[in-house]
Each structure stands twice: as C-alpha cells, then as structure tokens.
Amino acid sequence: MSNDNQSTVPLLAARGLVKDHGRSRALRGASVELRAGEILAVTGSSGSGKSTLLHCLAGIVRPDEGSVVYAGERLDQLSEDRLSELRRTEFGVVFQFGQLIPELSAVDNVALPLLLAGTPRERARARAGEWLERFGVRGQEEQRPGEMSGGQAQRVSLARALVTGPKVVFADEPTGALDSLASEQVMAALIHTARESGTAVLLVTHDAQVAAYADREVTLKDGAVVSEADAALEASL
Numbered sequence: 423m424s425n426d427n428q429s430t431v432p433l434l435a436a437r438g439l440v441k442d443h444g445r446s447r448a449l450r451g452a453s454v455e456l457r458a459g460e461i462l463a464v465t466g467s468s469g470s471g472k473s474t475l476l477h478c479l480a481g482i483v484r485p486d487e488g489s490v491v492y493a494g495e496r497l498d499q500l501s502e503d504r505l506s507e508l509r510r511t512e513f514g515v516v517f518q519f520g521q522l523i524p525e526l527s528a529v530d531n532v533a534l535p536l537l538l539a540g541t542p543r544e545r546a547r548a549r550a551g552e553w554l555e556r557f558g559v560r561g562q563e564e565q566r567p568g569e570m571s572g573g574q575a576q577r578v579s580l581a582r583a584l585v586t587g588p589k590v591v592f593a594d595e596p597t598g599a600l601d602s603l604a605s606e607q608v609m610a611a612l613i614h615t616a617r618e619s620g621t622a623v624l625l626v627t628h629d630a631q632v633a634a635y636a637d638r639e640v641t642l643k644d645g646a647v648v649s650e651a652d653a654a655l656e657a658s659l
C-alpha cells in the first residue's frame with residue numbers, strides 16, 4: 423500500500439543512465455524515480471543491470487551517461503568528498519552477504535557508522551543496542567557475525583544501515599542468501615522500520631515474494647526499464 427505522506431517530487435531520480443563495464447554495457451538508458459518514504463523494488467533477470475543501477479543511484483559508481491539527482495544535487499557530478507559525506511549521512515546500504523566486520527561484535531558493527539560520524543562511544547553503543555532490539559536481535563549484542571545465523575546477521579546489517587537515520591536505504595538482494603522463513607523475517611523488519619521512520623528503500627531482488635513488499639516495482643531488461651507495475655495494486659487483484 424502506498425504511503426500517503428509520500429511527496430510527488432522524487433527524492434532520487436535517474437535519467438538515461440548508461441554504464442559500461444569494460445566491453446559489456448550494463449545500463450542502456452535506464453531511468454527511475456524514488457519518492458521520499460517509498461519502497462521501490464527493482465526486478466529483472468540475472469545480468470539485467472539491477473546492481474549497477476543501485477550502485478549508480480547510491481553514488482557508489484558514476485554512470486558514463488545520464489544524470490542522477492538526489493534532493494536537488496547531481497550525484498553523478500559531485501566530488502568524491504561530498505559523495506562520501508552523502509553516503510555516510512543520507513544513505514544506508516545492505517548487500518546480500520551483510521558485509522559485517524567479522525572481528526567486531528554485533529553492537530560494535532552497528533555502532534560503527536555513528537562512531538565515524540563523531541558520536542561518543544558509549545552513546546553510539548547504546549543507540550546500536552536500541553536498533554538491535556528493534557530488529558529482534560537483542561541478546562546477541564556481543565556475538566560476532568560468524569556466531570549468528572544468516573538471518574540474524576542480516577538483521578544486524580539492517581540495523582547498521584538504519585542507525586544513522588538515512589533518507590534512503592539501498593538493499594541489494596538482502597535476502598538472497600536466506601531461507602524463506604528468515605527472508606520473511608528480514609523483509610518484515612526492514613519494511614516495518616522503513617515505514618516507521620519514513621525511510622525510502624530501493625530494493626533489488628529477483629524474488630517476486632520479496633518484490634511484493636514494495637509499493638511499486640520496476641523491471642529491468644538489458645539495462646533499461648521495460649515495465650512498471652504497481653505492486654500493491656497487483657497484489658490486491
């Protein structure tokens with residue numbers, strides 16, 4: 423269901439993105455918009471360009487052609503310094519294999535973005551503990567990623583992505599390595615928390631059940647958007 427608070431002005435808009443990886447063209451004129459608070463699924467078969475699109479939208483990779491505008495700023499033209507500041511303060515990212523730091527406990531992994539932003543250690547750890555609780559992994563604060571299940575580790579990754587209060591979370595196959603029960607728990611936690619905090623989510627997935635959590639779905643084929651379906655409307659039919 424759409425969130426009534428969503429603005430009609432996009433928070434993030436990509437137009438005509440082209441991106442080559444060596445001799446392979448990953449994006450061929452892809453355009454997509456994400457509104458504040460919206461949950462958008464990007465689907466498509468393997469190799470259709472989903473991850474490359476996410477990387478361009480998150481300012482991780484610069485497109486060869488086209489524009490990416492975030493809250494009035496051209497991401498594709500920003501300096502590396504400004505881009506990394508935006509990634510630290512406005513964006514959160516979650517990947518298929520959470521990419522937690524194996525040597526750090528769950529609470530220290532989640533506290534890390536706050537420490538990098540200058541929050542004192544004890545306050546950062548306390549806030550991290552609150553976020554672990556929100557994601558249902560309280561009690562595992564001192565465990566390291568290797569001592570947790572895949573689903574628990576992925577919920578820690580979500581807590582780390584959201585702890586700084588980002589405007590957008592980019593999630594690339596966040597449930598790709600999980601079984602269906604853990605996948606449902608992770609998605610429910612992500613969607614609930616994003617709705618509660620008004621965070622927009624760009625969700626890359628090839629799984630129709632995961633895409634069904636989104637407000638809207640765009641499908642990529644050969645590096646361009648081929649169809650847009652209102653996932654919520656489809657689900658209600």
Ligand SMILES: Nc1ncnc2c1ncn2[C@@H]1O[C@H](COP(=O)(O)OP(=O)(O)OP(=O)(O)O)[C@@H](O)[C@H]1O
Pocket residue numbers: 443444446447448466467468469470471472473474475628
């Ligand atoms: N770093 C890279 N170097 C070379 N080619 C790449 C690189 N990243 C992606 N590609 C190529 O670009 C195309 C799009 O890849 P991308 O990972 O964006 O697609 P995807 O839809 O996310 O695929 P998957 O679902 O398999 O992850 C593919 O042909 C892929 O082989």
